[in-house]
Amino acid sequence: MSPTKPASTRSDAEAPVTRIERKQRTRQRLIEAALALIGKGRSFSALSLREVAREAGVVPAAFYRHFRDLDELGLALVEMGGVTLRRLLREARRDGIPPTDMLRGSVLIYKRFVEERSLVFRFIAGERGGGSRSIRDAIRTEESHFASEMAQDLRAIGTLPELSSSTLQMICGLVVTTMLNAASDILDLAPDQPRREQELIENFVRQLRVIFLGAARWREEV
Amino acid sequence: MSPTKPASTRSDAEAPVTRIERKQRTRQRLIEAALALIGKGRSFSALSLREVAREAGVVPAAFYRHFRDLDELGLALVEMGGVTLRRLLREARRDGIPPTDMLRGSVLIYKRFVEERSLVFRFIAGERGGGSRSIRDAIRTEESHFASEMAQDLRAIGTLPELSSSTLQMICGLVVTTMLNAASDILDLAPDQPRREQELIENFVRQLRVIFLGAARWREEV
DNA sequence: AAATCCAGTGCACATATGTTTACCGAAATC
């Protein structure tokens, strides 16, 4: 974490000489401190300002230079969560869906994705239902955007072409809550329970299959 | 908070003379105090022992006569949530499902049920993803039992007779998470947003429809 | 070179927290 002094050609891209860069940097440190604490099992809504400041290696009063209160930090985390979800879709778009056994393939990719970004997902899964009102609302908005993008992507690759876009949106909403729910389960897996892990993702796959079966059979104007 | 001296006819059904009754009573007051605080917008995982004791009208040290810590109180709340869910099924069994437009009917009943027990549902929805590990696990267990009972009931009334019971269980799990997710949404509804409320329950109904459509089309051993 | 800005410091404050300890008084047991 010490300022690396590389023997590279230039030193312009490295040092955060400018003040706004410095500010941005400790802001980031605060955010990551909160995430680190979440990673240690604490739930965000139970964090204290001083705890976060301490973890970030900064005096409590300095916190106020960046956020009005913890809630505002939380909103930044939500935003980060939104970015993460968008990246998931982007990668899926780039790499395409595994051609054989699409659902199980996607689920495995998703599982890996969640595990590699466990902190953000832990935050989202944790504050989605509890926490403060404003954070919950922000997460809902982010989920909804995610569902919209997913609906667009499904449309683009020609899945379920006969569905209206509002129906597609509704179905993606269901998929998203199922995904986030599964994320919560995945994150709580003991690291050495391959048995439990196996049946968990199997369950996840089957639930998605039910949803897409239902979607395929859906007829507007019932 | 002074001991009310009622001028009622009898005093036998009133006074909790026995000591264990008294104990049970303040235990209950602690539980209800926690729920009351949740009702005021605080999230359970952020409650403090003193806060709860204060709300219950009891000195902090007295708390320890009933629970080792807040986590243990939380487990009592989970249990209460389980009972609530079981009651939902019991009432559904007793009253039967509304014959016309079953799904929408059930959803409206459920909505009312949630609103009338908003505190317990707020607790469950809030700690389901966040909170402490032990509470989360307890909630998961309760959910799973609920899903099992629901599967049994569906079987009993002859719904989806061709599905294996493990499949039925998996589908009920999906229904349960969808229900709890909807509960969270319902509880966050502003009290004067009939527009939003309408589209919310409409969405809920349609999601359930997708699930049951998929379930009906499910073939084992795909 | 001088003036200004401002992210981060150090310190103080009132208040809140979890937990322990000795104690009381009424119910329960003898």
Place this chain on the structure above:
DNA sequence: GATTTCGGTAAACATATGTGCACTGGATTT
């Protein structure tokens, strides 16, 4: 009727919290 049991109390403790205030020193502007 004497003795024991045990919910609940009162006070104290060490520690934690959010927030305000004057400050400082290096970057930024003039």
